[in-house]
Amino acid sequence: MADEYQNLADADLARAAAEGDETAFGEIVRRYSPRVFSFSSRFFKRYDLIEEAAQEVFLKAFTQLKNFEGRGSLEGWLTRITVTTCINILRATKPQNELTVSDLTEDEAVWLENKLANVSSVNYQNEEDKLIAADLVNRVLETLPADDSLILQMIDGEGASIKEAAAVTGWSESKVKIKAFRARRRMREAVEKLLQAKDGKLLKTDKAVK
Amino acid sequence: MKDRHILEILDGQGYGELAAGELATVQAHAAVCPDCRRAFDAARISGALLAARAASSAPEPSAFFQSKVLQAIREKQNLRKPIAAFRRWWQASYPLVCSMLFIVVTLALLTALAPKPQNTQAAASTYNLYSTDSIILDQTQPRSITTEQALDVIYTERREAVKNDEYRKQK
Numbered sequence: 001m002a003d004e005y006q007n008l009a010d011a012d013l014a015r016a017a018a019e020g021d022e023t024a025f026g027e028i029v030r031r032y033s034p035r036v037f038s039f040s041s042r043f044f045k046r047y048d049l050i051e052e053a054a055q056e057v058f059l060k061a062f063t064q065l066k067n068f069e070g071r072g073s074l075e076g077w078l079t080r081i082t083v084t085t086c087i088n089i090l091r092a093t094k095p096q097n098e099l100t101v102s103d104l105t106e107d108e109a110v111w112l113e114n115k116l117a118n119v120s121s122v123n124y125q126n127e128e129d130k131l132i133a134a135d136l137v138n139r140v141l142e143t144l145p146a147d148d149s150l151i152l153q154m155i156d157g158e159g160a161s162i163k164e165a166a167a168v169t170g171w172s173e174s175k176v177k178i179k180a181f182r183a184r185r186r187m188r189e190a191v192e193k194l195l196q197a198k199d200g201k202l203l204k205t206d207k208a209v210k
Numbered sequence: 211m212k213d214r215h216i217l218e219i220l221d222g223q224g225y226g227e228l229a230a231g232e233l234a235t236v237q238a239h240a241a242v243c244p245d246c247r248r249a250f251d252a253a254r255i256s257g258a259l260l261a262a263r264a265a266s267s268a269p270e271p272s273a274f275f276q277s278k279v280l281q282a283i284r285e286k287q288n289l290r291k292p293i294a295a296f297r298r299w300w301q302a303s304y305p306l307v308c309s310m311l312f313i314v315v316t317l318a319l320l321t322a323l324a325p326k327p328q329n330t331q332a333a334a335s336t337y338n339l340y341s342t343d344s345i346i347l348d349q350t351q352p353r354s355i356t357t358e359q360a361l362d363v364i365y366t367e368r369r370e371a372v373k374n375d376e377y378r379k380q381k
Contacts, residue, residue, distance in 0.1 A: 022280060029276045038268035047269055051278075054271065058279045059286065115258050116251055133262035140259060156224030156257065157264035184221040184256070191252040191259075 010074040018065040025065075029058055032075060036082050042153045043086040043146055045138045053089055057082045080170045083150065090146035104194060108136045112195065140190055148183035155180050213239055216246045225257030 005013065005027040013031075016024035033054060040053040060081055068077055104112075111132045141149040147169075154160040154168065155176075162180075166173045216239050219232050228236070240247040 022283070025283070026276055026280055029279050033271040033275055033279075034268075037271050041268045050269055051271070051275065054275070055279055055282055059282055062283050112255060115255055130262065130266070133259060134266045137259035137263045140256075141263070152256075152260055153263055156226070157260035159226075159264075181221050184224070184253075185217070187256045188220065188249060188252045191255045192248055195248060195252055195255070 011070045014065060014068050014070065014074055017062070018068070025062055028061070028074070028078075032078050033058075035075060036078060039079060039082040040086055042150055043090060045142075053086050054082075056089070057085050060085060076167065079168050083169050087146045087150070104136075104197070107132050111136065116195070140187065140194075143190055144183065144186050147179060148186055151176065151179050152183045152187060156184070213243060213246050216240070216243075217249060220249060220253040224260070225253050226261070 005023055008016070008024070008027070010028075010031075013024045013028050017028060036054045036057050037050060040050045040057070044050045044053060057078065061078055064081070068074070111129065141152070144152070150169070151165060154165045155162070160168075162173050162176050165171075165176045165180075169176065171179070216236055219228070219236055236246075236250055240250040
């Protein structure tokens with residue numbers, strides 16, 4: 001029975017699910033949950049939050065399937081629901097405080113120092129280096145508004161074009177451009193503050209070692 | 211003091227997307243301006259951090275995710291059932307409930323606005339309380355009526371009846 005559904009096209013699955021066919025909707029979840037997880041992970045760091053957001057996305061999709069007219073792709077429709085759901089969840093929660101130097105671990109301060117010395121390289125020499133960078137970028141992105149964080153990750157991180165970002169978010173291309181400009185400025189300012197404060201932190205560490 | 215032109219170049223696109231000419235302009239200025247140097251470093255670090263974020267793999271949904279979603283949908287639908295049943299009942303009984311309410315309100319208004327019984331009616335009802343029939347049939351309220359009062363009522367009625375007969379005969 002489930003095999004039959006695996007061969008169905010997205011439009012047929014959507015139609016069947018809109019009429020209340022649970023197995024058809026189950027197939028939609030199976031097919032698109034990796035993509036929804038991938039997008040949710042751009043907003044949330046913890047697995048339980050990513051899963052919760054993805055579940056919310058599919059619940060919304062189920063209730064709104066009747067509005068899916070089949071003009072665009074089901075994948076694109078689900079991605080837009082994911083983006084708006086995640087942004088709404090993040091807006092509803094208390095805004096993150098500014099990242100300060102006291103939040104910066106010694107490893108992160110050293111990582112910043114190394115990157116300053118050899119910033120042209122973005123190749124990560126070891127797993128530990130990758131983990132430090134991943135943790136630091138998550139914490140910097142958490143201080144930014146949710147849509148800024150998404151745009152930066154898509155355009156500057158993954159190399160998506162303005163047009164692609166506009167299609168995913170449902171925003172106009174000019175809005176994406178403006179948001180990307182502001183988001184870069186916010187992130188640069190956040191990192192600048194960390195760099196300003198990092199020197200003092202390294203200085204303290206050196207004194208403690210001596 | 212940061213150069214606005216340099217900042218616009220840095221924020222206009224990702225660090226990795228800067229053209230060679232733009233990069234050279236920024237680097238040349240950053241060499242002589244400490245503030246712009248810091249902004250340039252921050253832009254480079256931001257680019258490196260975002261690249262690190264993109265390189266990290268996204269988490270995969272667990273094997274139970276699909277069943278979790280379907281379970282959540284079933285629970286949501288079950289929650290909606292009582293509400294839907296009430297809505298159906300309300301749609302069916304709405305005209306009946308409204309007409310009943312209308313009747314009740316009309317009756318209440320009529321009761322409130324209707325004229326109160328006048329004194330003559332009140333006297334008649336008091337008189338009826340002590341009528342001969344009620345005394346004979348023992349329906350008198352209160353039961354504490356004395357024998358004298360009972361006889362008085364009977365004789366009064368009798369006298370009135372005799373008077374009425376005489377009046378009819380004269381006619």
